[in-house]
Amino acid sequence: MSPRPFIAASAGLITLMAALTGCGIIGGQPADLQIYSARHYDLEGAFGQFTDETGITVEFISGDDAELLERLKAEGVDTAADVFMTVDAGSLWNAARLGELAQLESAVLDGAVPEDLRDPQGQWYGLAMRARTVTYNPDNVDPSEFETTETYAGLADSKWEGRLCMRDATSAYTQSLVASLIDLHGREKTLEIVRGWVANNVEIMSNDILLLEAIDAGTCDVGINNHYYLARTLEENPDLKVDLFWASPDGAGTHVNISGAGVVEGSDNPGDAQRLIEWLATDGQNPFVDGNHEYPVNPTVEPEPGIAAFGEFKRMPLNAEAYGDLNAEAVDLLAEAGYK
């Protein structure tokens, strides 16, 4: 879920079936389910397995969250889409608020997905979880240096001057972290925190992988990263000098976000669409999340060994409404603080 280049509405159908069978149309018929998806990776394994198990065929139209939501709005009841799949809780909340998603009643989903990771009206469900937490070079930092109640806020302390690397203000990851801090602490205190990071001469990096490489090289001591980039980089280089610290263990916990999905209001196949989402939240959890080193949302499903090794953590309850509603305020606050 690295930010993707904007894909115009004319972007071609990226058909999974093309990958699986060499043909986007099965027996002259469109696939049973059309998925508008902002997830671009490892779709074949999970969805191929779903098709094998159920006989329900799927194909994808690919784009980023905002572009696909615009497309849904423009197409209205005529849309071919059955499922809307995003990489951000705020986007799901926005889609529901705009009336684009159907209300499901599903005991399976209510049992599989924790309450704060799904819509109370059943319009969307989180399916994969990622954590954005503190990473550091163990040669240069002792984890006892981290503030344990408010770890993100603690990085504003002057002891971190010249030691921080973080993502840019245009990153959705930065924005939803800051939106969650506004939700938690209010605007004034969050502005103070971000100003503190800036006062510490935070070095801004354009992606999470570069950030990890800078920590490994000792260019900076501490960063904030999505956990799966660390898992991915460690897989390639087990000697990487980067450890992870779960933020705010004695406070509100670590910031998380989700990939999730809902059934499109105008779907002509809502039954199969719901079945797909139910499968992804249960039997399909591991095939869906493991390829990208994400956490299952379903507490009965084990994370893959690579990320299980990071240990358990306390997660900040996810407030999708805040991620959706406070995004503009977060962008504004970052600018006011002089955070680039």
Ligand SMILES: [Fe+2]
């Ligand atoms: Fe990503």
